Amino acid sequence: MPGPMEGVKVVELGVWIAAPAAGAVLADWGADVVKIEPPGLGDPARLFKSMLGADLPFNPVFENDNRNKRGVVIDLSKPEGCELGLELVDSADVFLSNVRMAGLERMGFDPEALLARNPRLVYGLISGYGIEGPDADRAAYDIGAYWARSGIAAALTQPGGSPPFQRGGMGDHGAGMTLAGAVSAALYQREKSGKGQLVSTSLLRQGIHTLSFDLSLSLRFGLDVQLGERKSMFNPVINNYRDCDGKWFWILGLEGDRHWPPLARATGHPEWIDDPRFCSLAARGRNAVELIAMLDEIFATKTREEWGRIFDAEEDLWWAPVQTASELLSDPQAHAAGGFVEVPDGAATTMLPATPADFAGTPCAQRFMAPEPGAHTGEVLSELGKSEEELAALRAAGVIA
DSSP: OOOTTTTOEEEEEOOSSHHHHHHHHHHHTTOEEEEEEOSTTOSGGGGHHHHTSSOOSOOHHHHHHHTTEEEEEBOTTSHHHHHHHHHHHHTOSEEEEOSOHHHHHHHTOSHHHHHHHOTTOEEEEEESSOSSSTTTTOOOOHIIIIIITTSHHHHTOOTTSOOOOOOTTHHHHHHHHHHHHHHHHHHHHHHHHSOOEEEEEEHHHHHHHHTHHHHHHHHHHSOOOOOOOGGGOSSTTEEEEEOTTSOEEEEEOSSHHHHHHHHHHHTTOGGGGGOTTTSSHHHHHHTHHHHHHHHHHHHTTSOHHHHHHHHHTSTTOOEEEOOOHHHHHTOHHHHHTTOEEEEEETTEEEEEEOOSOOOSSSOOOOOOOOOOTTTTHHHHHHHTTOOHHHHHHHHHTTSBO
16 A cells, blocks of 8 residues: 555655655655756755765665655746746645745745645745744754754763764754654645645754753753763663673663662672662662662673573563664664665665654555656656647756756
């Protein structure tokens, strides 16, 4: 089955990752997503192929966020091209973009203009800092708006240390998933009202939501939440430890008094359960440095796999390995959980990370890899009624490719 979004037509005017990530989710869910790119370079995310520092045969970052889409090349800076783009939007259910509002307005692709032409349109927008306020049109990548300005980077910086770097596209992918959900809600509302609407999110908003655990505490108590330091964690039963090979794992004893007895037994010290130094959450907190140092010595005597078997024998001792990307790719549970998909790629398939939702009643099917620039221009514009003669003239004029 093609997924719950079968029959939904989406036009994407997106760059880099954020809006294309939203388009990828909707495409995975079965929508017909048409990606508009400019002549020449196209979506600048195609540059990732060279930005990764080698002459690579593939562009996995671009492929990941643009599979299952049909690609067209239209020069929207030319009047004929702009009219073609508007015709595509006129027949669409959804429009997606993360182009700055000023740029959209210059092309006539701003929300007011498109909703006036197509009142049933769901207009999905991702911005850096929101669509109101003094920085509404400020340029942003997710490392700026999501990671740095939202407070996440500072919240993860140890005293005296430097802010950590995020991984590529972390905020973009979260915002893309948020926008896909908002678009879905707006489509549901349209079924009742018959009217489309603007739905938007921003990288800053995504960062605020990501940090909302900390921010809710700051709002109520007026204090910043301090970053934990593993050697002195108040609750040593939720902490990371290292095995004899230097591999890390996390003990997940959030409910300290519940999870402390099985941890004491697993480490070979059942007498610690009633030891006055460790017998309560408060006592373990007061003696955290001592206890963590003792646990470090114990955990350094066995491999992570050996400890895992010991932990799993205790019903209320929860843990997780701290895995590298390579370890995750070999983790059978990651595959069983649907974390990766095989995308048809010529006569074979290519494995890529999955978008994070499944539908039991309307399961999704991967259709094809990310398009080459303009791979479907003729096909898509023919569906608008353009003849071969018209398409040839548009190509000759440099309007399409």
